[in-house]
Amino acid sequence: xxxxxxxxxxxxxxxxxxxxxxxxxxxxxxxxxxxxxxxxxxxxxxxxxxxxxxxxxxxxxxxxxxxxxxxxxxxxxxxxxxxxxxxxxxxxxxxxxxxxxxxxxxxxxxxxxxxxxxxxxxxxxxxxxxxxxxxxxxxxxxxxxxxxxxxxxxxxxxxxxxxxxxxxxxxxxxxxxxxxxxxxxxxxxxxxxxxxxxxxxxxxxxxxxxxxxxxxxxxxxxxxxxxxxxxxxxxxxxxxxxxxxxxxxxxxxxxxxxxxxxxxxxxxxxxxxxxxxxxxxxxxxxxxxxxxxxxxxxxxxxxxxxxxxxxxxxxxxxxxxxxxxxxxxxxxxxxxxxxxx
Numbered sequence: 001x002x003x004x005x006x007x008x009x010x011x012x013x014x015x016x017x018x019x020x021x022x023x024x025x026x027x028x029x030x031x032x033x034x035x036x037x038x039x040x041x042x043x044x045x046x047x048x049x050x051x052x053x054x055x056x057x058x059x060x061x062x063x064x065x066x067x068x069x070x071x072x073x074x075x076x077x078x079x080x081x082x083x084x085x086x087x088x089x090x091x092x093x094x095x096x097x098x099x100x101x102x103x104x105x106x107x108x109x110x111x112x113x114x115x116x117x118x119x120x121x122x123x124x125x126x127x128x129x130x131x132x133x134x135x136x137x138x139x140x141x142x143x144x145x146x147x148x149x150x151x152x153x154x155x156x157x158x159x160x161x162x163x164x165x166x167x168x169x170x171x172x173x174x175x176x177x178x179x180x181x182x183x184x185x186x187x188x189x190x191x192x193x194x195x196x197x198x199x200x201x202x203x204x205x206x207x208x209x210x211x212x213x214x215x216x217x218x219x220x221x222x223x224x225x226x227x228x229x230x231x232x233x234x235x236x237x238x239x240x241x242x243x244x245x246x247x248x249x250x251x252x253x254x255x256x257x258x259x260x261x262x263x264x265x266x267x268x269x270x271x272x273x274x275x276x277x278x279x280x281x282x283x284x285x286x287x288x289x290x291x292x293x294x295x296x297x298x299x300x301x302x303x304x305x306x307x308x309x310x311x312x313x314x315x316x317x318x319x320x321x322x323x324x325x326x327x328x329x330x331x332x333x334x335x336x337x338x339x340x341x
Contacts, residue, residue, distance in 0.1 A: 063315065069308040076304030088309035098310065100285045101293045102317075105268050108203065108289070109321060113263035116207045116214060117256060123150065123211065124218035125244045129230060147219065150212035158209065162276020165205045166192065169277075198282040206273055210266070214259050221255040222248055250333065257329040264321050268314065271295065290314050 070088055074081035092098050127147055153161065168174045169191035176189055191201045225248060233243045249256070271291035274281075281288030290310055298307035 066308045066311050066315075069305055070312045071309075072305045074305040074308075075302045076298060076307075077302065081305065084305070088306050089313070091306065092309055092313065097285060097288070098290070098293060101288045101290045102313075104199070104285075104287060105270070105289050105317075107199065108206075108267035108270055109264045111203055112206050112210075112267040113260045115203070116210050116263055117259055119207065119211050120214035120218055120259075121244070121249075121256075123215045124222060125240065125248070127215070127219055128222045129240060129243060129248075147216060150215055152212065153209045154213040156209070158272040159276050161205065161209050162273050165201075166277050169201055192278050192287075193283060195283040195286045198278060198286045202273065202277055202287050205277060206267070206270065210263065214263075217255060217259060218252065221252045225251050253329060253333045257325060260329075261322050261325050264325065265318055268318050268321060
């Protein structure tokens with residue numbers, strides 16, 4: 001005889017009995033366990049297993065193959081190859097041309113992100129908070145027009161931009177024509193053919209093509225800052241510069257970090273811009289980059305093993321660059337919100 005009722009023990013025993021009867025004697029799933037239903041399994045297959053498999057096949061596997069080829073003397077057009085170990089890497093770091101290309105990439109990775117982000121931040125600030133100093137916080141008059149026009153260069157393919165500016169920089173191009181009309185230049189200066197100006201002219205083109213996109217990115221980030229915060233800063237007497245530096249930038253740290261990483265990766269590659277502006281690598285290899293030298297080594301010299309070693313070095317430098325940027329931004333801005341006490 002069992003005691004039942006709301007206050008007795010029989011209710012609990014009856015519940016257990018009913019549960020066992022419904023599950024056919026099987027144990028009920030413990031807290032935290034999930035049944036392998038069709039929906040759950042299909043979700044794992046589509047959103048976890050399939051992306052990981054594609055990533056392994058199309059990203060990790062080619063990289064592993066490149067590491068293997070970098071340790072051979074493969075010519076690229078023959079199935080025969082011999083394992084040479086790290087000889088290709090030793091040869092690379094003893095090659096003055098490759099070292100020059102690496103230094104050019106390092107210069108691009110430092111200058112291009114910094115200049116592009118500063119200009120994009122200035123333009124984004126003018127479009128969003130650069131308006132009148134009284135009334136509602138808003139941008140300059142006609143800011144929507146500036147936003148659309150500044151985005152135009154980004155929608156043009158990079159190779160088209162490079163070829164266009166190659167023609168502008170030519171001795172009889174538009175730039176020299178304008179300078180000649182203003183009486184500044186005699187009209188025959190080779191901007192990409194002079195070692196003093198070749199890299200600077202190239203950096204200008206890359207920055208010009210990227211500023212619009214990152215300006216729009218920063219505008220979106222600024223729009224995400226509560227308007228009350230900006231209004232409070234204005235009431236407290238903060239000027240535009242102080243508002244940007246002390247209010248907006250700390251809340252845009254993740255956006256600036258992402259922009260710096262992407263621009264750095266672009267600068268460490270820069271193949272399209274360099275091939276279109278100065279395919280020969282510039283005077284005394286002043287604009288030669290690693291990807292350009294890699295292409296030349298593989299397809300002109302038929303040394304795919306050595307070119308693969310260049311690709312591995314470039315990939316490692318890119319990962320190191322991204323890690324350094326993340327580390328520096330964490331050092332400057334402190335830990336993420338989730339890591340704060």
